Amino acid sequence: MTPETENRIGGWRRLVEEDLVETLEDGAAIAPPLHDAMRHAVVSGGKRMRPLLVLASCHAGGGLAENAIPAATAVELVHAYSLVHDDLPAMDDDVLRRGFPTVHAKYGEALGILAGDALQTLAFETLAARAPDPAVAVEQVEILAVASGRLGMAGGQALDILCDDGSADLRTVEKIHRSKTGALLAACFRLGAAASRCDVATASRLFDAGRSLGLAFQIHDDVLDLTQPSEQLGKTAGKDRDTSKATWPAVAGLDVAKRDAIRLADSAFSTLEPLGRAADPLLALARGVVSRTK
């Protein structure tokens, strides 16, 4: 990564953090503990990978990254809501995330459910109230809703739960990965493209790259679960295997999984290359997505 790209991404990261804090400010809170729980879900760490991909995609499409800030915040709120609900006792039943108590562990299960619900709502409010113009806002609401709903993240999470008996084949695992995590990651590219108002050919490149990277991301995640120690991951390693989760290494083998992640990521990189220097930050972030060790 060149120092220029690194600086640019660093500046974006600060903008994202500031905007998340502002978006989660209390205002005229009806139930302050709900707001505390929502903030706890969002501001206690996280790599901000998705918001940065939104800003970098907007930049790659020739737009001003700042125009994509509402979308960047919205996608992080949806990601946060999904983690809060995934951690609930009826789902993954996790009491720790990134070394902090999970929302329901700290605030109780009822506030955990409600904080997740309200984070999702706030994502759509943020897009509608703050996107630069109505046509872009509507497009972004639809992109985010499709990616995170019954045919995207929520659908994939449901399929994942229904397939935790170790019976899934590779086609099913691909379906789970593309929907459960891939769709929201791909949506980051689409949200950025929408904010940039780029031409159709550029948008199409960004869509394709996002789709490939989304799947590569989750396969890489499966590989990390098997190959990294718990201390490195900040969560229990090998949990996928121990719970018979439908993962790429489980059905295709670890070596094939590693190769597939690299192949898909390379495909994303070469799709982005014709966009030239404007795509440098996006390429750097995309490389980070599949080279991270936690």
Add this chain to the structure above:
Amino acid sequence: MTPETENRIGGWRRLVEEDLVETLEDGAAIAPPLHDAMRHAVVSGGKRMRPLLVLASCHAGGGLAENAIPAATAVELVHAYSLVHDDLPAMDDDVLRRGFPTVHAKYGEALGILAGDALQTLAFETLAARAPDPAVAVEQVEILAVASGRLGMAGGQALDILCDDGSADLRTVEKIHRSKTGALLAACFRLGAAASRCDVATASRLFDAGRSLGLAFQIHDDVLDLTQPSEQLGKTAGKDRDTSKATWPAVAGLDVAKRDAIRLADSAFSTLEPLGRAADPLLALARGVVSRTK
């Protein structure tokens, strides 16, 4: 109610039911049981009071009621999601609703959480993908998000949970009622007004009437809980009192509660009257909201 008004509302009711069924069709379902759970939450009964208020408000504003169908469907999806999550073991822990098993009782708690989540997402997708034009869609997304989020329904539900020790005063009960149920009911009037593109004075009448009726609705609901037998309500009567819930009769007395509901409803009716015959269906529905016996 005149036969003309009755016919009109009957026609709208059929449109709403049809649109809900279509909106919840499978398409390329990733996880069919999730779709089943979502349908179970929406299509097993319900008075469709909120969608009908949306259509009638659009009509009262001089618009074509059909233009408000996406908003009518969206508000019912949000209402349904809130019931699914309210019924969860960590919240009200109900296994029956309208004589049917609740979603989590039938599909398990994990799918209950996810079905609620995906119903909320589908509400915003419906507005963005189907509202007649971008400016109206964006306005409606914001109205629905504000009414149902941390400063509306979810916030009110959180405050209600935090106040279930019988310590709430009337000001707090008003805050709970206005946010937990009143905000979404008032949003129906706003969503209809937005779809009708009526002038500011008419919109303002609709907003004010919705706000008064929203509070009247919940006070009336509190009164019904105390005065109607379980068989009539289709749920356990007297549950509010037995669980020390913050209700209007509990803090103001039953007689005052009855009077306040009538006073607020009358205020809504007289606010609507200057809108003339276009407001007839809305007035008929509004009267039904506070004269219902279940």
